[in-house]
Amino acid sequence: MNGPHDLGGAHGFGPVIAEENEPVFHAEWEKRAFALVMAMGYTGAWHIDTSRHARERTPPAEYLASSYYEIWFAGLKRLLVEHGLVSEAEIAAGKSSSPPARLTAVPAEGLMEKLMADGSYERPATAPARFKTGDAVRARVMNPAGHTRLPRYVRGRTGTIAAIRGCHVFPDAHCGSDEEDPRWLYSVAFGSDELWGPQGRAGDDIRLDLWEPYLEPA
Amino acid sequence: MSDHDHSHLSDMDVRVRALETLLSEKGYVDPAALDVFIDTYETKVGPRNGARVVARVWADADYRKWLLEDAGAAIASFGFTGRQSEHMVAVENTPDIHNMVVCTLCSCYPWAVLGLPPVWYKAPPYRARAVADPRGVLADFGVSLPQTTAIRVWDSTAEVRYLVVPMRPAGTDGWSEERLASLVTRNSMIGTGLALSPEAAA
Numbered sequence: 001m002n003g004p005h006d007l008g009g010a011h012g013f014g015p016v017i018a019e020e021n022e023p024v025f026h027a028e029w030e031k032r033a034f035a036l037v038m039a040m041g042y043t044g045a046w047h048i049d050t051s052r053h054a055r056e057r058t059p060p061a062e063y064l065a066s067s068y069y070e071i072w073f074a075g076l077k078r079l080l081v082e083h084g085l086v087s088e089a090e091i092a093a094g095k096s097s098s099p100p101a102r103l104t105a106v107p108a109e110g111l112m113e114k115l116m117a118d119g120s121y122e123r124p125a126t127a128p129a130r131f132k133t134g135d136a137v138r139a140r141v142m143n144p145a146g147h148t149r150l151p152r153y154v155r156g157r158t159g160t161i162a163a164i165r166g167c168h169v170f171p172d173a174h175c176g177s178d179e180e181d182p183r184w185l186y187s188v189a190f191g192s193d194e195l196w197g198p199q200g201r202a203g204d205d206i207r208l209d210l211w212e213p214y215l216e217p218a
Numbered sequence: 219m220s221d222h223d224h225s226h227l228s229d230m231d232v233r234v235r236a237l238e239t240l241l242s243e244k245g246y247v248d249p250a251a252l253d254v255f256i257d258t259y260e261t262k263v264g265p266r267n268g269a270r271v272v273a274r275v276w277a278d279a280d281y282r283k284w285l286l287e288d289a290g291a292a293i294a295s296f297g298f299t300g301r302q303s304e305h306m307v308a309v310e311n312t313p314d315i316h317n318m319v320v321c322t323l324c325s326c327y328p329w330a331v332l333g334l335p336p337v338w339y340k341a342p343p344y345r346a347r348a349v350a351d352p353r354g355v356l357a358d359f360g361v362s363l364p365q366t367t368a369i370r371v372w373d374s375t376a377e378v379r380y381l382v383v384p385m386r387p388a389g390t391d392g393w394s395e396e397r398l399a400s401l402v403t404r405n406s407m408i409g410t411g412l413a414l415s416p417e418a419a420a
Contacts, residue, residue: 008322008373010346016358018338018405024260026337029234031260034334035252036238043246052324068325068340073234086240094236100244108250115258116300116330121377149375151322153349165305165378185376192369196350203368206349209376 001145004060008153030069037076042106045083049175053147054079123182125167135161136218147175150214158218159190162207170211184212264333267298268381269402273395276386303330303379310383316367317382318409320348321374328379332404349373359410384413
């Protein structure tokens with residue numbers, strides 16, 4: 001979706017301001033909100049692509065006026081209600097007034113090991129890769145209303161396949177679904193001047209990991 | 219996203235606590251597990267992990283080769299694995315090329331080696347400008363590169379996560395890995411900074 005999250009190349013946000021000796025969390029509620037998002041993810045009620053999309057759907061004005069964990073919290077509430085796990089009224093009351101859905105909480109026991117476990121989004125290939133390293137490709141012009149990981153700033157632009165990453169779970173199909181629809185994933189290099197014209201800089205490049213359905217031969 | 223506005227905090231504290239109560243009551247979350255998530259990323263996993271990896275790259279040519287060829291395995295040899303680091307790629311800075319990592323769409327970041335990202339990494343100014351004006355971003359961090367150095371920006375749009383290996387500072391010949399690691403800052407592993415010189419670290 002062409003949402004407020006797709007920020008590459010936007011103007012007007014001012015300088016990057018880094019905090020000296022920044023703590024990991026800035027308030028107790030940030031810790032709890034982070035942990036709630038993680039813990040609900042481990043129930044298997046949804047997965048990372050659905051979760052990202054829930055945050056992207058925060059209305060633009062609200063998204064840009066919110067801190068990062070406020071966006072996480074908004075996304076979590078949205079998912080809980082959409083999946084029928086709690087009602088708006090229950091969230092407002094902070095109290096359960098209906099039987100719970102069948103869902104198993106992740107226990108503290110063994111959780112560290114789960115967090116550190118090797119995971120992978122790579123899957124066996126179902127077809128040969130269409131592109132090889134060095135091929136010229138164009139990022140397709142497309143404007144899906146649903147989840148996509150093809151940012152606006154590269155759509156229609158020409159780049160070069162810099163590496164093949166393997167066949168990975170495809171977020172556009174996976175979001176809101178159990179269908180992983182694995183597709184070939186490529187590191188694609190775009191010249192800074194190709195993306196930004198006179199404001200770009202020859203010799204600099206920008207590399208994105210893009211799935212095969214985002215690309216066409218150039 | 220605004221700076222942290224303290225007038226929001228008490229309000230958010232109440233709302234988040236209410237949701238935690240509700241989800242515990244439903245049996246969807248175990249409060250003891252919430253503490254494990256927090257403790258893991260607040261105290262156990264952080265940029266000191268990445269600094270140890272970089273220090274070994276500087277000290278051990280075979281390890282450097284391994285990391286650049288198969289970052290996942292080379293990093294896992296330290297026991298640094300797991301969430302948000304499933305597909306690691308290491309990119310090395312040289313006099314000719316400087317690497318910088320961003321996630322323009324959200325906040326993708328290699329948790330196992332750097333911990334959770336700082337606020338600026340997740341906020342619009344960096345996400346908007348890193349891809350279009352990396353030199354301007356570096357200037358915000360007080361860093362300027364020679365005109366002859368090209369910049370390569372990695373936008374983490376998939377589940378591949380990037381670790382920047384900064385250039386080894388001069389004057390560190392014969393240093394132990396532990397001492398080298400003290401020069402490796404978090405920002406130098408994102409590409410918004412350089413490793414510290416021995417003088418700066420002293």
